[in-house]
Amino acid sequence: VVRVSLAGICGTDLELRDGYAGFAGVPGHEFVGVVETAPDAEEWSGRRVVGEINAACGACPECGRGARAHCERRTVLGIRGRHGAFAERLVLPVANLHEAPRSVPDEAAVFAEPLAAALRLQEQVPVAPGTRVVVVGAGRLGLLVARTLALTGCELRVAARGPDRRSRVEALGLPAWDAASLPGRWADVAVDCTGRPEGLAVAHHVLRPRGALVLKSTHAQPAPLNLSPLVVDEITVVGSRCGPFPPALALLAEGKVAVADLVEATYPLDEAGAAYAHAARPGALKVLLRAT
Amino acid sequence: VVRVSLAGICGTDLELRDGYAGFAGVPGHEFVGVVETAPDAEEWSGRRVVGEINAACGACPECGRGARAHCERRTVLGIRGRHGAFAERLVLPVANLHEAPRSVPDEAAVFAEPLAAALRLQEQVPVAPGTRVVVVGAGRLGLLVARTLALTGCELRVAARGPDRRSRVEALGLPAWDAASLPGRWADVAVDCTGRPEGLAVAHHVLRPRGALVLKSTHAQPAPLNLSPLVVDEITVVGSRCGPFPPALALLAEGKVAVADLVEATYPLDEAGAAYAHAARPGALKVLLRAT
Numbered sequence: 001v002v003r004v005s006l007a008g009i010c011g012t013d014l015e016l017r018d019g020y021a022g023f024a025g026v027p028g029h030e031f032v033g034v035v036e037t038a039p040d041a042e043e044w045s046g047r048r049v050v051g052e053i054n055a056a057c058g059a060c061p062e063c064g065r066g067a068r069a070h071c072e073r074r075t076v077l078g079i080r081g082r083h084g085a086f087a088e089r090l091v092l093p094v095a096n097l098h099e100a101p102r103s104v105p106d107e108a109a110v111f112a113e114p115l116a117a118a119l120r121l122q123e124q125v126p127v128a129p130g131t132r133v134v135v136v137g138a139g140r141l142g143l144l145v146a147r148t149l150a151l152t153g154c155e156l157r158v159a160a161r162g163p164d165r166r167s168r169v170e171a172l173g174l175p176a177w178d179a180a181s182l183p184g185r186w187a188d189v190a191v192d193c194t195g196r197p198e199g200l201a202v203a204h205h206v207l208r209p210r211g212a213l214v215l216k217s218t219h220a221q222p223a224p225l226n227l228s229p230l231v232v233d234e235i236t237v238v239g240s241r242c243g244p245f246p247p248a249l250a251l252l253a254e255g256k257v258a259v260a261d262l263v264e265a266t267y268p269l270d271e272a273g274a275a276y277a278h279a280a281r282p283g284a285l286k287v288l289l290r291a292t
Numbered sequence: 293v294v295r296v297s298l299a300g301i302c303g304t305d306l307e308l309r310d311g312y313a314g315f316a317g318v319p320g321h322e323f324v325g326v327v328e329t330a331p332d333a334e335e336w337s338g339r340r341v342v343g344e345i346n347a348a349c350g351a352c353p354e355c356g357r358g359a360r361a362h363c364e365r366r367t368v369l370g371i372r373g374r375h376g377a378f379a380e381r382l383v384l385p386v387a388n389l390h391e392a393p394r395s396v397p398d399e400a401a402v403f404a405e406p407l408a409a410a411l412r413l414q415e416q417v418p419v420a421p422g423t424r425v426v427v428v429g430a431g432r433l434g435l436l437v438a439r440t441l442a443l444t445g446c447e448l449r450v451a452a453r454g455p456d457r458r459s460r461v462e463a464l465g466l467p468a469w470d471a472a473s474l475p476g477r478w479a480d481v482a483v484d485c486t487g488r489p490e491g492l493a494v495a496h497h498v499l500r501p502r503g504a505l506v507l508k509s510t511h512a513q514p515a516p517l518n519l520s521p522l523v524v525d526e527i528t529v530v531g532s533r534c535g536p537f538p539p540a541l542a543l544l545a546e547g548k549v550a551v552a553d554l555v556e557a558t559y560p561l562d563e564a565g566a567a568y569a570h571a572a573r574p575g576a577l578k579v580l581l582r583a584t
Contacts, residue, residue: 021520070526209354210359218523225517227517231511231531234416238529239527
């Protein structure tokens, strides 16, 4: 049992509200908190933790091959069969917990989950110095993904709509391009962080033949995707979800990925409705909920 | 200039007729013929050849990285900016030609192009003994793809609709599964050879998380693809088009991939309309056009 300190609202939470995945419990899967009770109380009680969101069975074929995030019988914190972090307390297996390093304040530790998800991309698609990468979408997810990619020395651009959005990207130290006038066939890797059909189209446009189009957002609605160009250009589309916590925590501890400037507002838990409305504003950055 | 002997009708030809790619010239891109004239006439005249369909500029970035099939300024035989093989003669750069081995009759050599395309898959996705592979679609393309995959020692199944189609698959020496009742999450690799949204859905269903979904068919119409499951299951979708001719010709010469039993009918060129109608029948195998 973890007493939640701080939780983050993610695009998936907004989609869950709109019916995605048919989830009807307490949402929330980005959190930092303090262990209240645990099977090994001496070991865990009072530790400040973040947590991996997939609770796996340990026995199915996917668990057998080490893909616990794909366990057939998994529950997922705040998404599938398990109440989430927008509450005073949540419950996760001890195996899912990681202690938050002392040097990482709650306001940064709450980013462990989305930062891990951003890092997942680099486990799936090679990104190296010289690789041309375009991140489509300059919201909370796109900027976080862009910051992890910037560490690789790749040729990075963030595609954003409108001068305000682009100024914000540049103010955060990232190179911005106008999403409406991207060059065609430029990128080796394009990452859709918009979760919208338009974003997908932009990502496809900027991609060179044989490039990789990474889907980093869930889409609440089926998108009409024109498949023939994927075949003709031999594009690889890569779905990307949860990632590794230890490197995410290390990056936060070392200050190599800044997150403080990605927080737009913090609401108390009993104002969750207003917090959701804020998070749903176009282009909103991270909105946090303070539970205790 | 190649005098066409025999040409094959492919699903793409039917889609071109229905408006795909906006092509208005002579279609046809699978052929075997005899060189009539060439810049180096002494070297080439009278040789029996097959041909790669992408005529590249040799100077653009894609050509520079060796991806001539993706040349920005390419013409494509019978598909884009270049009249094709459903004619008495066609024109291709000498660089595109491969001599047909003596031991390979016209009726087999005409399969060089689709066989090369089938082999392309194995350049993109690792397939080895033990890899579980499902080919969705038991038409001319699916069966050819399945035969190339059978060479790898993978655990192969061909998903076909209806008992007649499955009997045909089994009569060709391939293991058949009912497309309507495939197990979920079974395959490491699923190959859509149907070009239809239903086929894509079947391929996705049979695929395990983190599996590869290969698109081997062009789709004339945009398909509404539900993207969230691709993200949640971290599926990789791989577009796959043209492949290497030398191994295709070697397999035909060595008799390692049978093709004679994939020919359903041969029509003279002046009955091309009837040939198209035949090729468009559901589940039709290869229909050939004899030009000379």
